[in-house]
Amino acid sequence: MCISMLFRWVRPMTLAQATYTTLTKPFSLNNAYANGNKGRFPTKKYKAWKIAVGWEFKSQLKAKVIGRYKLIIRVNEHVTKADIDNLIKGFADVLVTIGATEDDSIMRGVDIEYEDRENTIIWIESRT
Secondary structure, X not given: OOHHHHHHOOOOOOOOOEEEEEOOOOOOHHHOEEEEOOEEEEOHHXXXXXXXXXXXXXXXXXXXXXXXXXXXEEEEOOOOOOOHHHHHHHHHHHHHHOXXXXXXXXXXXXXXXXXXXXXXXXXXXXXX
């Protein structure tokens, strides 16, 4: 059997266009915003977290992912007890802020899991 025949039976794997890692504890959306006289606003802790993670990710930025995309996130299960779905927005916002993605409104999916690992890792897959 030739190689090309073999690969017809294997589902092609999409390679991540970008990878980011951080040792910083993920920020839960539950603590990201507060209420004030003029409505909801980001808390000082959330702003500080976005700056810290933003600098980490900016140093790893190689190219911007243009168009629709999917995030794959693996979170260190030993650093937070937050509901896993509350961790997505912070990472998506940071990726937009540093210019890794255009806008989180064009994100087409998220795959997020807790894992026994020392860091948090994010892959961005193009969906265009």
